[in-house]
Amino acid sequence: MRILVLNYEYPPLGGGAAPVSRDISIQLAKRGHDVTIVTMGFHGLLAYEEEQGVKIYRLKCLRGKKSSCMPWEQYSYLLAVRHFMKSHMKSHTYDVCHTHFVIPTGEAAKWVKDKYGIPYVITAHGSDVEGYNSKKYMKIMHRFLRPSWRKIVKESEGVIAPSNYLLSLMKKEYDGGNYIQIPNGLHVKKYSEIADRNKKEKRILLMGRMQKYKNMQTAIRAVAAVDRSGWMVDILGDGPYRGELEQLVAELGLADCVRFHGWIDNNSKEQLAYLQKASVYITASHFENCPMAVLETAAAGCYPLLSDIPGHRQLIGDDQYYFAPDDVQGLADKLGKVMEKDPAELDCVMDVSRYDWEQIIRRYEDVLQKVDERDL
Numbered sequence: 001m002r003i004l005v006l007n008y009e010y011p012p013l014g015g016g017a018a019p020v021s022r023d024i025s026i027q028l029a030k031r032g033h034d035v036t037i038v039t040m041g042f043h044g045l046l047a048y049e050e051e052q053g054v055k056i057y058r059l060k061c062l063r064g065k066k067s068s069c070m071p072w073e074q075y076s077y078l079l080a081v082r083h084f085m086k087s088h089m090k091s092h093t094y095d096v097c098h099t100h101f102v103i104p105t106g107e108a109a110k111w112v113k114d115k116y117g118i119p120y121v122i123t124a125h126g127s128d129v130e131g132y133n134s135k136k137y138m139k140i141m142h143r144f145l146r147p148s149w150r151k152i153v154k155e156s157e158g159v160i161a162p163s164n165y166l167l168s169l170m171k172k173e174y175d176g177g178n179y180i181q182i183p184n185g186l187h188v189k190k191y192s193e194i195a196d197r198n199k200k201e202k203r204i205l206l207m208g209r210m211q212k213y214k215n216m217q218t219a220i221r222a223v224a225a226v227d228r229s230g231w232m233v234d235i236l237g238d239g240p241y242r243g244e245l246e247q248l249v250a251e252l253g254l255a256d257c258v259r260f261h262g263w264i265d266n267n268s269k270e271q272l273a274y275l276q277k278a279s280v281y282i283t284a285s286h287f288e289n290c291p292m293a294v295l296e297t298a299a300a301g302c303y304p305l306l307s308d309i310p311g312h313r314q315l316i317g318d319d320q321y322y323f324a325p326d327d328v329q330g331l332a333d334k335l336g337k338v339m340e341k342d343p344a345e346l347d348c349v350m351d352v353s354r355y356d357w358e359q360i361i362r363r364y365e366d367v368l369q370k371v372d373e374r375d376l
Helices: 019-032 071-088 107-116 136-155 164-175 190-193 217-223 244-250 269-278 292-299 326-338 359-375
Strands: 002-006 036-042 048-051 054-059 096-101 120-123 158-161 180-182 205-208 232-236 258-262 280-283 305-309
Touching: 002 019, 002 107, 019 036, 019 054, 019 096, 019 359, 036 071, 036 258, 054 071, 071 107, 096 107, 096 164, 096 359, 107 120, 107 136, 107 269, 107 280, 120 359, 136 164, 158 164, 158 359, 164 180, 190 205, 190 269, 190 292, 205 269, 205 292, 217 244, 217 280, 217 326, 232 269, 280 292, 280 326, 305 326
Parallel strands: 002 036, 002 096, 036 054, 096 120, 120 158, 158 180, 205 232, 205 280, 232 258, 280 305
Antiparallel strands: 048 054
16 A cells, blocks of 8 residues: 555654554555655654654644644644645655644644545544543644544544544543554564563662643652652653743652653663663553553553543553542552562553554554545
């Protein structure tokens, strides 16, 4: 198949959905498909490059940060796609379009379908679905975009949701869509190879895009409430809430044991080195879709402490790993007991084998091929 992929966030830009979209594209290319990405450009990135068989076009757009993208910046991408495709399609043809995010990218996919007759499949990732993100401006945006959202879904060949939770939210919003549940994939071998208990240290890992709803502040407050006894906290990531988190660390007197390491590329040697050393992984997020950080850290042998939300519950059911999202003392109690143990004794019982890309990509391929065959 000749597959056109639209995504305004593609590594090194974006958060958790970006590396997922890259992995899907690379895996499809490895299976012999011709895959072309049209994404946002950024300072220092090449306008065109090839990565593991995937062709990547990076368009000139408005974007101020690697880690996040504002609505008006997303709109600049939609305009750039139209301009680019008018020229690009004079010399290229595609069988199917795989689009990431219903909003905003689905609007570009619908335009491409209307203009060039290319059917599209969408993978939803969370905040592009009403009811997932509780921020006030997101609620207002989704209410305003409801008619467009429903039309994008209706005219798609299918919308893939990585979790049953997201699937239920989409059905609640519009029950006429062709919804498909396929979880995110993971390079299990890459992470399991570093899961050596003898290399674990007294290190706690927090990882992700720094936004308020990711709730790293609860994890930091819990660390301040326990006897740290030589334990260190590594925080990987960046985002608009970083300043507040750094101020909180200073106010709580944690500067000696909490380190902010900034933006570290997913799947990089540097990221894997932190995962190899970490004994405990904490996420206190208020909502998640199919959180890759939980799967990655579990595969790397980290003991998980997770906020009790549907996105986490779908991964593991044992209550011992859970605390209420804003319950600082509840997390501190569990963390304190874990920290009393030797790092080599801690382990996660989560089975991540079912998320291996070898299994997941076949399901994606099947969906895209059925769309291509119907279009013949």
